[in-house]
Amino acid sequence: MVTLKDIAQTCDCGVSTVSYALRRDPKIPASTAERIRSTAQQLGYRQDPLMRQLMRQVRLGKARDIGQALAFLNFSDVPIWSKRGERARRVFEALRLHAEKQGYHLDEIWLKPQRPSPVSLRRILKTRGIRGILVSGSAHQKKWPDLNWNEWGAVSIDHHPFSHALPRVMHDHFEGIQLCFEQLQQRGYQKIGLALSGPDSIAKERWQAGYLLCRERWPQRSAPVFITPDWYWAEGFDKSYLNWHTTQRPDVVISNDANLYSLLKTWKDDKILGAHGFAALDCAPHIPTGISGIEQHYEPMAQLAVDVLIDQLERYQCVARAPSSLQLVPGSWHQGTTTR
Numbered sequence: 001m002v003t004l005k006d007i008a009q010t011c012d013c014g015v016s017t018v019s020y021a022l023r024r025d026p027k028i029p030a031s032t033a034e035r036i037r038s039t040a041q042q043l044g045y046r047q048d049p050l051m052r053q054l055m056r057q058v059r060l061g062k063a064r065d066i067g068q069a070l071a072f073l074n075f076s077d078v079p080i081w082s083k084r085g086e087r088a089r090r091v092f093e094a095l096r097l098h099a100e101k102q103g104y105h106l107d108e109i110w111l112k113p114q115r116p117s118p119v120s121l122r123r124i125l126k127t128r129g130i131r132g133i134l135v136s137g138s139a140h141q142k143k144w145p146d147l148n149w150n151e152w153g154a155v156s157i158d159h160h161p162f163s164h165a166l167p168r169v170m171h172d173h174f175e176g177i178q179l180c181f182e183q184l185q186q187r188g189y190q191k192i193g194l195a196l197s198g199p200d201s202i203a204k205e206r207w208q209a210g211y212l213l214c215r216e217r218w219p220q221r222s223a224p225v226f227i228t229p230d231w232y233w234a235e236g237f238d239k240s241y242l243n244w245h246t247t248q249r250p251d252v253v254i255s256n257d258a259n260l261y262s263l264l265k266t267w268k269d270d271k272i273l274g275a276h277g278f279a280a281l282d283c284a285p286h287i288p289t290g291i292s293g294i295e296q297h298y299e300p301m302a303q304l305a306v307d308v309l310i311d312q313l314e315r316y317q318c319v320a321r322a323p324s325s326l327q328l329v330p331g332s333w334h335q336g337t338t339t340r
Contacts, residue, residue: 002045011039024311046103070099070309071130074110081108081136086285087298088136091157094302095134102310106134118147125152132309135160149320153313155305159202165324167312169305171296172328173206173281177254180279180294181214183333184252185221187340189277193223193250195241197231197257207256207281223248232260252277252339258286258293261338277339290337301329 004022008015013036021028021036028036072095074081082092092108099106107128116124125133125147132153147154149164156166177194184192194211196204208225215222226244230237241263245253253264258280280286283293304327316322 002040002043007036007040007043007045010043011036046101068104068131069129070104070106070132070134070306071125071128072106072108073133073135074108075112075135077112079110081110087282087296090284090298091136091302094299095306098303098306102306104132104306104310121147122151132313134305134309135162135166150318152318153309153316153322154319155309155312157301157305164319166319167308167322167325167327169301169308169327169329171203171282171301172330173203174210175328176294176296176331177207177210177281178214179331179333180254180281181211181218181222184254184277184279184339185218187277189252189340190221191223191248191250191252192221193226193245193248193253195226195244195253195255195257195260197228197237197255197260199229204256211254223250232257232263238263250276252279254279254281254293256281258283258291261291279339283334283336287334287336292336292339293334294331295334296331297329304329 004015004018008018011018013032017028017032018036018040021033022040024033072081072092076084078084082089096106107130109124109128111121130152132155134155134157136157136159146162146164154162154164154166156162156168158168158170160166160168181192192214194207196207198204204227208227211222211225226241226248228237228240232238232241253260253276255261255278261278261280264276264278278291280291280293282296283291284295284298287295308325308327312319312322
């Protein structure tokens with residue numbers, strides 16, 4: 001088993017320096033800390049969360065219960081959250097692997113059919129020995145029972161169904177659409193359009209805000225937003241979209257729904273609709289199909305959520321004592337075949 005002493009010898013530094021670096025203590029210069037953490041990873045070092053929390057409590061002069069079980073609360077209609085789609089699969093797998101790497105077990109708890117009361121939910125969590133909670137919700141989940149947040153740590157990926165302001169880790173939608181717009185401009189597109197479909201959400205609002213900022217900067221190179229609560233397969237969607245497209249005539253369309261491209265392909269012989277480009281605001285699950293757009297980095301986002309939760313447990317013991325925070329993970333441009 002790799003020890004702090006092994007890492008210290010490899011890095012030619014003291015054991016205390018290694019300890020500080022692994023705890024991300026600001027006393028250690030960033031470059032040194034990064035070198036130590038990289039070496040620890042290469043050597044296969046795994047931190048023991050029980051020992052880490054015990055030592056922190058010793059330093060603080062406090063005695064508290066120590067546990068190493070985390071829970072992912074699944075509020076969806078699907079019993080296994082990772083089966084909801086490619087994004088869910090990658091996020092959950094990254095959560096699980098990173099939690100295990102830090103010495104924690106991640107337990108998925110499906111709550112949709114039970115609709116538990118706060119008392120029942122507390123009993124479930126206590127029975128399973130859960131101390132930290134990870135949740136990924138959506139805007140329509142507003143009526144789930146709240147908890148006494150003095151008992152658990154908690155971090156939300158994207159949005160969450162609880163009234164308490166949980167610390168959040170999410171993709172930077174506002175920056176992402178601006179990056180997409182700039183990339184399309186660089187590729188010579190003269191009139192960029194945005195089509196937002198599906199139920200209202202925080203993500204949808206941030207994308208629209210970022211696009212409106214681009215419209216202020218480049219009014220001649222952008223079209224008014226096409227926005228609808230329906231998905232592309234809904235009755236009447238094609239008619240309303242066609243009306244917007246033939247009126248505005250964008251030569252490239254950005255959309256939050258990559259599946260819209262399948263509808264546009266059916267119009268490929270149309271002189272107006274057939275010659276334009278297409279970019280998705282979340283193209284990661286569709287990269288194999290060649291769609292261009294913004295790749296949201298699911299794995300770094302999930303790993304950061306686990307790190308924030310563990311740090312919260314070790315520093316504050318529960319989310320009620322921790323400061324509220326929002327950490328945004330930027331995306332990157334992916335060049336596919338649907339743009340120049």
